[in-house]
Amino acid sequence: MPPFAGLDSNPAPTRTKRDSNIVTVDVGGQIFQTTQQTLTLGGPKSLFSRVSESPFIDRDPELFSILLSLLRTGNLPSRAKAFDLQDLIDEAQFYGVEPLLVNSLSNPAQFDAFNLEKSLVLPLNGRDSPSAIATTPFGSVHVAHGSKITSFDWSMRRKSTVLTGFTAVDSLLAISPSLAAAGATDFSGLQILDLEKGFVRESLNWENVTRSGSTVQGIGSSPEFLFASFESGRRNSNSIMVYDLQSLRPATEIGHCEIYGADIDSAIPATKLNWVSGYGLLMASGSHSGPSGVFGNIKFWDIRSGNVVWEIKEKVDCFSDVSVSDDLSGIFKVGVNSGEVFFADLRNMGAENSWVCLGDGRKVVNGKKEGVGCKIESHGNQVFCSKGGDIELWTEVMMGNSKKREDGLEERVFRKNLMGRVKDMGGSKITNLAFGGNKMFVSRKDQQNVEVWQSSVRGY
Structure with a gap:
């Protein structure tokens, strides 16, 4: 099964006008909720901008959680230290947000x-x-x-x-x-x-x-x-x-x-x-x-x-x-x-x-x-x-x-x-x-x- 199951064939989940800004996605069997504004912080070319188009993503949910936190705050959470850096790099490259990871870990400031x-x-x-x-x-x-x-x-x-x-x-x-x-x-x-x-x-x-x-x-x-x-x-x-x-x-x-x-x-x-x-x-x-x-x-x-x-x-x-x-x-x-x-x-x-x-x-x-x-x-x-x-x-x-x-x-x-x-x-x-x-x-x-x-x- 491809990582973004049904990405091109399945329509986006139906949402009411009231909750139209809330995005719900299943990553590797774990449910995440976030806002459309947060996902757009990944940039127009990142796969985060297309997350709402797929009800299921066949990727590691824990690494997705780390990168979602990076989108929300601009910094990696402290729990990221439990993961191998190369795993984070690979996942950031997959989602198209490696520049955000670089800025978080190697910013001159x-x-x-x-x-x-x-x-x-x-x-x-x-x-x-x-x-x-x-x-x-x-x-x-x-x-x-x-x-x-x-x-x-x-x-x-x-x-x-x-x-x-x-x-x-x-x-x-x-x-x-x-x-x-x-x-x-x-x-x-x-x-x-x-x-x-x-x-x-x-x-x-x-x-x-x-x-x-x-x-x-x-x-x-x-x-x-x-x-x-x-x-x-x-x-x-x-x-x-x-x-x-x-x-x-x-x-x-x-x-x-x-x-x-x-x-x-x-x-x-x-x-x-x-x-x-x-x-x-x-x-x-x-x-x-x-x-x-x-x-x-x-x-x-x-x-x-x-x-x-x-x-x-x-x-x-x-x-x-x-x-x-x-x-x-x-x-x-x-x-x-x-x-x-x-x-x-x-x-x-x-x-x-x-x-x-x-x-x-x-x-x-x-x-x-x-x-x-x-x-x-x-x-x-x-x-x-x-x-x-x-x-x-x-x-x-x-x-x-x-x-x-x-x-x-x-x-x-x-x-x-x-x-x-x-x-x-x-x-x-x-x-x-x-x-x-x-x-x-x-x-x-x-x-x-x-x-x-x-x-x-x-x-x-």
Whole structure:
């Protein structure tokens, strides 16, 4: 007997005008009553919208009860924890309401930075450690390791692996749950990969003056554009290409530099690209290590005019890593020498000496390079900075009577979480840090897996 018995042949049960909004349905021998309005919350394409057309559905009544509760409240009931998640996923797919289940279990709004626990470890095939991690808004994740990219769906239950044309992947960006952009510093071209079908959909290249191959140094995106930082194979030119995200056709080019002689500043390609939607600007950062130390620059580009709106040149305690936050309207870096976290206020864009040390300012110059390999990422209203095997958590403290600075802006105060770190985080050195949905993804040196840190959500 098909799941929806008599769906197309039997007429809907006769109801009086008074109770015409009440729907009665038999699921696997158990009677349920609900309203037509509740069923429409599943969406016009879901089978819930057709439930009233069938007097009997040959499915599990307990799982139907869980999904009906999801429709009514938008959340899974606590009793859902008694069921295997895969059973719920299969049933949600059958009824056509998997997006509601995803929103309930992996909504970014559920992320609680102060209540993170390691929920599982994602194993990878092969001997290579992760070199890059890319996430999607609702928690699916792509992990580059060696020449492969392994993808996990939002539930972390379904896994697939594709082989790229690179020896190793250095830059990775999720364009969609099934499409990713990948690049390598030792192999020409930006590859657009179809991760479901396992093939290279398109290869994008930058034509430089010397017509030598061009390698990808960094990738970023906005709702409209895909950004790629290229460097020529001879390392004497670099540029940032802007592509239309839908057609993948070139839209414009910014920051094209041809290096002549000892023009060191121009020789630094951008290795990190972040779109700042609140300002409509692209942040591009890159650094270089030489005999005299580490130096670099952070540039904010207006891609419409192709002009640099703000540039910060790093010389004293250059960034080991840098992140920008729209929510906090600020830039955050971890100093390569001090290992301390610094903040620059985007509301004061263009100011000199913008950095404010949030940690121990006395350690700014000590020659030990304590920040080498440290990672920093902002997520929501928090900033996460890896220090070896641990992670510091920084949050802005709202002051009732904040002091006014010389530029007229209120003094902003950031404090480290009282615990000093995400609890029980300790382990080998952290090499990648990424966020997606209500999850934090962490990879460590010499480990062939990815840790998933998650705050508990209702039902699971």
